[in-house]
Amino acid sequence: MEKNEISPNEYKVLNFIKNRSDVPEEDIDVDTDRRIVSSSISYLEFKNLINVNKVTEESVSITEEGKKYIENGFPEEKLYNFLAKHEKCSMKEVVDYMGSDYKIAIANTAKLGIKPANGEMALHGEKLDDIFRNKRMELSGISNGKIPDKVTLDEFLHRGLAAKRKYTKRIININESGKEALESYGKDDYFEMLTPSLIASGKWRDAKFRPYDLNSRVEPLNGAGLHPLTYLIEKVRKIFLEMGFTEMHGHFIEYTGWNMDMLFIPQDHPARDLQDTYYVESKNPVEFENPEILDKVKRVHEHGYGKYSGWNYKWSEDEAKKLILRTHTTVNTIRYLYNHRDKPQYIFSIEKVFRHESVDWKHLSELYQIEGAVYGSDVNLSTLKWLLTEFYSRLGFKNIRLIPSYYPYTEPSMDVAVDINGKEVELGGSGIFRPEVTKPMELKEPVLAFGLGLERLAMLYYNFNDIREIYNSDLDWLKNYKIKF
Template identity: 35%
Template sequence: MPAIVSLETTLSRNELIVLEKLLQIRKASVEDLAKLCGVPPSTIASIVELLKSKGLVVVEELDVLFAKTSNEGMEYLEKLPEEMLVEVLKLHNGQMPLEQLKTLFGNRLSIAIGWAKRRGWISVEGGMVKLLRYEPLERHRYLLRKFVEEKVVEPDVANDPVFNELVKRKLIIVERRKHRIILLPPGKEDECRRLVESREAVSYLTHELIATGRWRSVKLKPYNVEALPPIVYPGRKHFFKEFIEMIREVMLSLGFVEIRDDYVIPEFWNFDALFQAQDHPSRDIHDVLFVEGSAELSAFKDIVERTRTVHEYGGDTGSRGWGYKWSLEKASKLLLRSHTTAVTIKYLSEHREPPVRAFTIGRVFRRDNIDAKHLPEFTNFDGIIMERDFSFKKLLGLLTQILNALGIKKLRFKPDYFPFTEPSVEGAVYVEGYGWLEVFGAGMFRPEVLRIAGVEHPVGAWGMGIERLALAFLGMNDIRHLYSKDITFIRTFPYSRYLRIFIPR
């Protein structure tokens, strides 16, 4: 730890101004000093902290009551409701039917009668309101006018029964807040006065000061050569955003094109085009979020017809289909997409001849509970590849190449089932401190899916959860850290040491 250097106290121009005002008024709030000095309260607060660190001011925190006349109270600055009632009764010889008063006062009549009776000003008998006496509410009106602008409540006012009545009636709103009072420390007044009378300190020597010789008469602000420079954080992308950009660069370098589509899509693309039966339990796996309304699918009548025939009896695929009557109405219902394979199958139906290499990165939505490895809204990375001689073995090789390009070396495949691919595998990567984590599913599109899309060549497909992939890549064990709002964590996260961009040779 560097030694503390004893330096003569020097003050900036703004510190001198604040100190001079305090010498004049002895004590003040931050707000009062801001008005006197003509600068924002936030600036005064910073200056006060500097003076406090030098032992030149003391800051007291008081529990202060503030009051302000409410919007309703502003309507009664000239007369309160009970006084208005008295005025009307005087104009009608001191009495008036209750029903007529209701017409005149509306909802305020109950307030006026209630307080007038409490003060003993009126009586209500047989539907008649009679005036008995009246005392002007001068103190009430004075206090309402006093607090038109918010003010600190003095102790004598706080104990005033009239003030407390107005607060109870919500004509004056009160709030307790911490109030900072700045004052000079005992025995420091002479030192402060000497500092104010001395000249302002100069932070650095200019050419003018040296050339004119004025440097001999000015007071130089001490410079601590052992002080560390301020930490400057340059602008940067969030590390998770950087990771997604890295995946995008890897895929583009492998000759893939990026595709996009909407978040809200019909069930048709999310399920039906992928040969998922409309009454099949596989749809429950996704636990989707439905949106009100339905889509118009007339622009896709060819693929809609192929979907109907494949679902009902298999079409010409050799499959028996699902053996039920397929519903266009159900397929047209809208939902928040639960996977981005819905994007790739739509693209494939529009690009039916090889070669096709496409990927998509986008948000998907499911009814998941938030924990270390689940989120209800997350990012999917889906891809498809179609070549005339493409095979399952080549697909596994491609996925290994992609993950290796991301710096992930420990991965494994195991057989699995997915409704729209056969054969299928589940891919897992190893996360330090967590173990094996399922990251993606992959496989070859089934003949039924290829027929629906109108494709005659083999197609490999995969879908990865990017958040889970990021856990393995970044060495984390909780998916929630990817969305941390801790600015220090985000600034200091050592992302650069993980950066590995694969460039094919």
Template identity: 40%
Template sequence: MTEIPSVSPKELDVLRALERLEKCIIDEIVKDVRLKDKSEAAAIIAKLETKGLVKVKKLEEKYVILDEEGVKYCQEGLPERKILKVLYERKEIPIKDLKGLVDMDNKILSPAIGWVLRKGWAKMEKKGEDKVLIITELGEKAINSLGKDEKLLLKIKERGSIPIESIDKKLLKDLSSRKNVIKIVSKPKIIVEITELGKDVLKSSEIEVGALTPEMLRTGSWRSVKFRRYGLEGYVGMVYAGRIHPMTYIIRKIRRIFLEMGFKEIRGDFVTSAFWNMDVLFVPQDHPARDLQDTYYLKEPFTLEIDSELASIIKEVHENGGKTGSIGWKYSWDPKVAEKALLRSHTTAVTIKYLAEHPDEVPLRAFIIGRVFRREAIDATHLSEFTQVDGIIVEEKANLRMLIGVLKEFYRRLGFKDVRVRPSYFPYTEPSLEIFVKFKGRWLELGGAGIFRPEVTEPLGIKGRVLAWGLGLERLVALILGLDDIRKIYVPEISWLRMSPIRPLSYASYASEDNW
């Protein structure tokens, strides 16, 4: 005969609920038994499953949620709805005039016209050389009522998600054919069912007591109850400790490394002029980095005032080299181009302005960690807003050997034992270097460095040679965390943050190959 296992009062309550509900999901158990949350219910069910009192089936259900365009369409309406509103007022519109009336990109306009025709809201006729869109009787009626697809989108927005089985197949196919309107996701579904042994337990109703209470001691009732044994095989919910974001952690570590190496931190504004962002750094005004597709220029303020005396010196340097011994770039420098306001595209714009304002501060060791902005096409290796680090050393006898030595020490403290450099080119440094570190058996480029050119330092009256280097932090974080896409660093998923490996020790142990 099978031994009847004992159960706790809450386990008994769950078994009674399962007997009433038969097969059910965890949410129903939480509601029926009035448990604290699903985690508590899952822990009790796991114990009951271990004792053979319940059966658990893990299934997956598919749900439909809104994608980016779906959220937009819920707010602004479907593209064909915009066409219908204009068509309702005018009754007929030549296709060539439609774009100007609805303010819609061709990639959206063409499919939208197709949907208007497909839904029977309009018909297409040729009048002379023009194709004309003419509203139909169905279109007249549709102006004041939402279609099935529009109602479904609003329903999904209201509920967050809808089971895929509850949606008409044709309607689902139509919405799926539109790009980025809906997404189909899978959600786990756990079905719990009481076993025959569980029913036998309900008949015997032998209750286990989990803890000895003062009342039991006072009355002596502890002698007649059965105490629950300690068990290590039951389910225990995961407990997550609080932690900071990996980017914040690494920024703090890099700041500490700089401070330990005798550097001081400087800061500056996001908004600056092209003068400080490029011209002072001897970047010619026809350089590709200045193009609208690469730099965020501002409408307000459109320009920022620059020092006229310094501007005249920079003008000479660009045109003929001035007093630097250089021949310059041999073009006519325009102060109006230099006055344009923009979002800084690198943190060097801040460091060079600081040097210009403190030309006599020699020796100097300074660094900046800050956000920069570039009009990049966002993909796995590029962001339009990212974090950059700049380090500079100003000394009269600074040289390339000193720069390489400091670089190796800096990256060693980051956790990279093997560092090497190779010649490169940057407009405002000469010589220029690319920095490579060995990580998991591969050499990876992780920053640039160099010595500021005389065309940069001499016009500003800087007394000393300037060693400089920098790196993008997102690439470093992605490297350490093993991410193949830097966009994942900023995905707002608490589960990713909980599972990211944060070391409480030094950054060196955090980045060490032994830990990865």
């Protein structure tokens, strides 16, 4: 086929744009479906009959969570209205009233100057009705193309109430070759295809058919590839294996006894609340693994170990046998070391954990945790600092900060932190297991442990500003993301 020969559908497109300029693809209105219009534009571009300019644009839309806020009000608005009806409320009353939204509500009312004090919350003459009304109007206006100011939009995006989508649009213009093709179209009476009626009538013998171009352009076929997060998991796994670590595996569903009690987390710790942990109902519970350890854990929780006093409360075996979705993979370390007490041990895992978090720019409810531990005679805090520094260095990150922190099961403890867009972001925690953790397991030497967030690491690795972008189905980015070596 000559490049100036065009099909009927290509003719329709050229005819539509012949007296127009800078026509967006979606504005081309001809008597055929959008898929055929798109294909015709691609062929016309290949034949050099049109000029195509590709423009990348962003759109903003309201998420399902945002629609709920528009309809029912913001959590902080609900809390504000509750406080307005009462002179003073205890934190228990606030939590009971707000349910699972209490953390979001308290955090955002604090930004407006309403903060808990001495276990209570109260208004002090604040009038915020107009603020909440305007915020709902700004969120609602997004559906009509009214984008709020940058500060407000960033808040909506970080809270998952609005979402950005990048897309590429084609701007079409006819060129001189296209005009010539349009003028010459139809001078030869070509048939597009061989039909039953042409065959039955015998007219096909004398008919002229439009030539079929075996060299015409076809859409590229992209082969399969690893998801960026899968690639990063494999890279992290390779680093640990090269450092001599052994990979371990665990279960999504755990007993609280293994997930928390074994780590010396008290049974009245806030982390066990329904607001923080997913509990699992089961009519046929699995028998508790290694039940002989429960008595040792009970003694440590109630009376401590040596000079350590314990939590001084009555420990409940029933509480330890509740089922949950694991909140961390440190439970993998505890179980592995209990079953492999010979030293030294260098172990790691990269597996999912589940937390009842409010999803925002740096939090997810389902996420991967990089878990690691070293059990040996000659390890100490300096060893742990070297391990963390070496691990991040092999990923290309030279500047991390190790900040003193607190965890119920390690002492001393450190957080790993970096700066992302001027904000300090914690990547994970680390420390040396307390004797209350190691002694019930009959471990006689120090245990170094660290739990690091994979998705937050991916934010640095792929230069994301929002942790949720990792799971967006942006096909252009997924096809072309840059691999670092």
